[in-house]
Amino acid sequence: xxxxxxxxxxxxxxxxxxxxxxxxxxxxxxxxxxxxxxxxxxxxxxxxxxxxxxxxxxxxxxxxxxxxxxxxxxxxxxxxxxxxxxxxxxxxxxxxxxxxxxxxxxxxxxxxxxxxxxxxxxxxxxxxxxxxxxxxxxxxxxxxxxxxxxxxxxxxxxxxxxxxxxxxxxxxxxxxxxxxxxxxxxxxxxxxxxxxxxxxxxxxxxxxxxxxxxxxxxxxxxxxxxxxxxxxxxxxxxxxxxxxxxxxxxxxxxxxxxxxxxxxxxxxxxxxxxxxxxxxxxxxxxxxxxxxxxxxxxxxxxxxxxxxxxxxxxxxxxxxxxxxxxxxxxxxxxxxxxxxxxxxxxxxxxxxxxx
Amino acid sequence: xxxxxxxxxxxxxxxxxxxxxxxxxxxxxxxxxxxxxxxxxxxxxxxxxxxxxxxxxxxxxxxxxxxxxxxxxxxxxxxxxxxxxxxxxxxxxxxxxxxxxxxxxxxxxxxxxxxxxxxxxxxxxxxxxxxxxxxxxxxxxxxxxxxxxxxxxxxxxxxxxxxxxxxxxxxxxxxxxxxxxxxxxxxxxxxxxxxxxxxxxxxxxxxxxxxxxxxxxxxxxxxxxxxxxxxxxxxxxxxxxxxxxxxxxxxxxxxxxxxxxxxxxxxxxxxxxxxxxxxxxxxxxxxxxxxxxxxxxxxxxxxxxxxxxxxxxxxxxxxxxxxxxxxxxxxxxxxxxxxxxxxxxxxxxxxxxxx
Numbered sequence: 001x002x003x004x005x006x007x008x009x010x011x012x013x014x015x016x017x018x019x020x021x022x023x024x025x026x027x028x029x030x031x032x033x034x035x036x037x038x039x040x041x042x043x044x045x046x047x048x049x050x051x052x053x054x055x056x057x058x059x060x061x062x063x064x065x066x067x068x069x070x071x072x073x074x075x076x077x078x079x080x081x082x083x084x085x086x087x088x089x090x091x092x093x094x095x096x097x098x099x100x101x102x103x104x105x106x107x108x109x110x111x112x113x114x115x116x117x118x119x120x121x122x123x124x125x126x127x128x129x130x131x132x133x134x135x136x137x138x139x140x141x142x143x144x145x146x147x148x149x150x151x152x153x154x155x156x157x158x159x160x161x162x163x164x165x166x167x168x169x170x171x172x173x174x175x176x177x178x179x180x181x182x183x184x185x186x187x188x189x190x191x192x193x194x195x196x197x198x199x200x201x202x203x204x205x206x207x208x209x210x211x212x213x214x215x216x217x218x219x220x221x222x223x224x225x226x227x228x229x230x231x232x233x234x235x236x237x238x239x240x241x242x243x244x245x246x247x248x249x250x251x252x253x254x255x256x257x258x259x260x261x262x263x264x265x266x267x268x269x270x271x272x273x274x275x276x277x278x279x280x281x282x283x284x285x286x287x288x289x290x291x292x293x294x295x296x297x298x299x300x301x302x303x304x305x306x307x308x309x310x311x312x313x314x315x316x317x318x319x320x321x322x323x324x325x326x327x328x329x330x331x332x333x334x335x336x337x338x339x340x341x342x343x344x345x346x347x348x349x350x351x352x353x354x355x
Numbered sequence: 356x357x358x359x360x361x362x363x364x365x366x367x368x369x370x371x372x373x374x375x376x377x378x379x380x381x382x383x384x385x386x387x388x389x390x391x392x393x394x395x396x397x398x399x400x401x402x403x404x405x406x407x408x409x410x411x412x413x414x415x416x417x418x419x420x421x422x423x424x425x426x427x428x429x430x431x432x433x434x435x436x437x438x439x440x441x442x443x444x445x446x447x448x449x450x451x452x453x454x455x456x457x458x459x460x461x462x463x464x465x466x467x468x469x470x471x472x473x474x475x476x477x478x479x480x481x482x483x484x485x486x487x488x489x490x491x492x493x494x495x496x497x498x499x500x501x502x503x504x505x506x507x508x509x510x511x512x513x514x515x516x517x518x519x520x521x522x523x524x525x526x527x528x529x530x531x532x533x534x535x536x537x538x539x540x541x542x543x544x545x546x547x548x549x550x551x552x553x554x555x556x557x558x559x560x561x562x563x564x565x566x567x568x569x570x571x572x573x574x575x576x577x578x579x580x581x582x583x584x585x586x587x588x589x590x591x592x593x594x595x596x597x598x599x600x601x602x603x604x605x606x607x608x609x610x611x612x613x614x615x616x617x618x619x620x621x622x623x624x625x626x627x628x629x630x631x632x633x634x635x636x637x638x639x640x641x642x643x644x645x646x647x648x649x650x651x652x653x654x655x656x657x658x659x660x661x662x663x664x665x666x667x668x669x670x671x672x673x674x675x676x677x678x679x680x681x682x683x684x685x686x687x688x689x690x691x692x693x694x695x696x697x698x699x700x701x702x703x704x705x706x707x708x709x710x
Contacts (some may be wrong), residue, residue: 003387010590018389025373032358032670034373036549036595039362039673072551073427073572076586080570098445102571109568189587194391196427196551196589213464215435216457217428231431232544234551235365236591240391315387315617318394 001072004340006289007318009148009169010189012335017193017243018174024239027187035239040232048239049227059253060171062178062201067224069200070241071217072234075168075187079103080199082164082183083110084142084218088211092116092137092161095145096153097124098324099166110212116140124149128281133197135160139182145188148322150293150329151286156180162206170290171199172248173334174258182206191334192292193241196234248334257334264332264341265289273346277303277352281325295327300355304328308353314347316340359695362673363502363646364524365544367690372548372598380593390594403594404582410600410624414608415526417442417533417556422579423594424555426572427589430523430542432552434458437496437519437538438465439573447471447516451508452479452501453679454521462496465567471495478680479504481638490527491514494537499649500525502545503677505648505684506641509536517561524553525645527603528689529613537561545645546689548596551589603689612689619687619696620644626700632658632707636680650682655710659683662706669702 005012024035025136029044038045049070056068067095071077079102083091087110095101095118107113114137117128124146133140139162145152154174162182169190178184183202189195200220207221216222222230228238248257269287272280272294279297280287296304304327311319321327330344360367379390384399393400408423417423426432434457438446442465450456450473462468469492472483479501494517502524509529512518517537524545533539538557544550554701555575562576571577577585583593597629603612624642627649634652635642651659659682666674671693676682704708 005388007392010394010587013389018380018391021391022377025377025380033360033672035369036373036376037360037362037365037368039365040550072429072432072589074586077427077572080572084570088621106570106572109570187587194589194591195395195587197593215439215461215464217432217435217461231429232365232542232550233536234427234549234589234592236549237589238553313560317388 002315004316004343005318005336005343006316006330006340008322008329008331011318011333012193013193014112014241014244014247014335016247017240020243020327021236021240025236027264035236038235040229040235045235048242050227052238052242052245053227053251055242056199058246059245060176060178065221066178067081067204069201069202069223070228070233070238071200071223072196072231074195074198075099075166075185076102078166078185078200079106080109080343081218084214085207085210085220086139086162086164087111088138090114090134090137092134092140093347094128094131094140094142094153095120095252096127096143096151099146099148099168100143101132103141103143103166119151120138124151127151127153127286128241133161137161139164142166145288145290147291147331148324150282150288150291150325152288152290152308153286154289172254172257173261173290175254188237188241192244194238195237195242197237199242200293260338261332261334264336264338265292265343266344267338268292268330268332271348275348275352277290277355278348282329288332290331292332293321293325293327295317295321295325304353310351311344311347314343315346316347357670358675359671359698360691361671361685361687361695361699363677365550366673366686366688368548368595369599369602369690371602372595375598376591376595380591390591393590395584395590400590402432403585403597404588407593407597407600408583408598410604411554414600415531415533415556417594419593420559422557422559422575424557424575424578425583425588425593426553426555426578427551427586429550429553430521430540431457433521433540433555434461435464436569438462438571439567440562440565440570440575441494441517441519443493444468445469445489445492447489447495449473449483449486449495449497451482451506451659454501454503454523455498458496458498458521469503474506479506480636482508482641488514488516492516494519497521500643500645502646502686503679505637505643505646505680507643507645509644527609527612528616528645529664530609543592543596547599548592552592552596591638601658615693616644616687616689619691619693620647622693622700623647623685623687623695626703630703630707632710633703636682639667645686645688647685647687648676648680648682650676650680658710665706666699666702669698671699671702678682
């Protein structure tokens with residue numbers, strides 16, 4: 001039975017990515033070797049890395065002067081690599097939830113952290129606005145999409161100091177103005193690939209000024225200079241990422257994807273707002289297109305488990321909300337088809353009719 | 356045409372690992388989801404992580420009091436995590452080649468490094484012996500197998516100070532006395548899995564005494580305490596590793612593997628010593644069972660390219676030596692069958708007869 005995969009991450013990937021990864025594991029690029037056992041120094045894998053980087057730049061319209069690197073590990077690794085590279089005296093962070101909090105925690109190991117805004121007062125159900133960015137901080141760190149709490153910053157803000165954004169869960173979901181950022185980074189396991197890869201887009205003139213000696217792997221210049229092959233890259237994950245980028249390009253790129261994502265999000269949020277059994281948990285203007293958080297409406301709380309099981313019976317999986325919010329979370333990443341959202345909406349209607 | 360894969364890494368893996376990884380990417384553990392898109396918090400993936408850790412401990416006879424963790428990235432990441440955790444004043448390193456040198460370079464970022472022995476004087480063609488381990492160093496770091504230069508330390512030495520060994524390229528190739536080590540670590544991409552995963556075996560009482568504040572991801576306790584799931588693990592690579600461990604167990608474990616590896620290495624080294632066209636580059640007592648380095652004998656240097664092409668014609672691939680040594684390198688990792696080595700030997704004989 002075909003499942004409708006609403007998992008928050010690792011999460012649904014295009015069937016094309018899955019099929020092509022399988023083919024390459026059986027026979028990579030006509031080498032008669034498996035992608036699992038091919039040298040990253042082979043010309044065939046070099047071509048994979050080159051195309052991945054080129055498509056990454058093309059699809060996000062990365063301007064001149066920016067380097068793109070793929071490194072092992074996850075965004076959690078970057079939480080400390082960022083202050084290691086850039087925090088001399090003080091860094092500014094906006095706290096929008098679990099992942100922002102983790103980033104703040106790691107920055108504190110390296111220096112002073114000014115949490116200039118936070119939505120913790122309302123369980124991270126909104127994106128703070130109207131804060132003042134301190135001009136004397138080394139950088140401002142944001143988390144553009146908050147997977148657990150379902151909020152998203154859909155704007156590329158102006159910052160008087162270098163702007164760094166963790167876009168793990170919304171990269172490639174909309175066009176970006178990369179020039180507004182000093183650095184964009186994220187784990188691959190939402191809109192790009194299986195887990196085990198992190199992407200980094202960084203303005204090259206922001207590098208080389210680290211306030212402390214850097215281990216080679218921490219210095220972003222290492223990875224940019226060596227075409228992400230200073231050490232052995234996670235070849236399978238890079239290959240899957242390339243397949244997703246090819247799929248994305250064929251569908252019309254990030255502008256087309258944004259259109260699809262708006263349509264999917266509107267469909268589901270409209271039903272949440274209409275259906276008397278459910279309610280959204282996030283300030284309307286800050287609702288995420290990627291992770292839709294909702295709970296049972298007041299008076300219907302006891303139906304939560306029943307709805308989850310009802311949805312499961314319709315092959316809708318991964319809908320359980322994070323324990324910090326409870327209820328439900330439907331992750332609508334790029335690869336999730338509109339049909340899956342429609343089925344969820346129909347299921348909510350059917351559940352309402354039955355109660 | 357079936358290839359005989361002598362690549363140094365990423366390198367040959369058991370066909371079982373390849374086949375089972377493909378099946379899981381098509382349908383993971385009867386979830387009707389792909390391994391590429393399944394939640395690492397699912398009970399099915401939990402079971403994968405638990406079994407991987409349990410088999411790791413069982414096959415290497417890891418004693419009580421040791422933690423085993425799997426982390427993203429590669430051994431290069433550990434080159435700086437190790438001094439970050441353990442280097443208070445001074446660390447002792449033995450320099451046996453490229454990877455040891457890189458580990459030394461990273462340690463120097465954190466404190467004094469005493470290179471107590473080196474084989475650099477003879478292009479790393481032997482393993483230094485008879486050195487004195489300084490009792491006042493925080494730890495001694497070794498590289499047990501040197502993939503580029505083809506030397507291997509086949510003994511678990513006694514050390515008066517905590518012993519740390521990079522076993523990236525010979526883990527699971529022979530039984531180990533883990534109790535001799537404070538820590539063993541390595542990248543997965545030789546005897547275990549595709550690239551993108553590092554294993555760490557560490558004595559728990561060696562932890563928690565870091566001389567500086569540790570970022571969460573650098574502190575090994577994070578990964579041990581959280582069953583290697585503090586952050587999203589590289590699920591596909593972990594799954595492939597599990598398949599290799601199952602394969603290894605079915606074949607009789609590391610003792611049986613050592614027997615096979617000795618047989619393969621003896622077969623090839625005997626031919627190198629017998630064949631007038633070739634010569635080994637490594638001191639006989641330090642020859643690696645994993646990476647066999649050899650060159651054209653004196654007077655036959657001009658045949659190097661011709662031999663590589665001749666071997667390629669027999670479907671023997673990945674034999675080109677690293678530029679630091681030149682000539683040839685045949686990597687005989689666990690998954691390489693004896694038949695591949697026999698074919699290489701036959702090819703060397705045939706080449707000799709033709710010249």
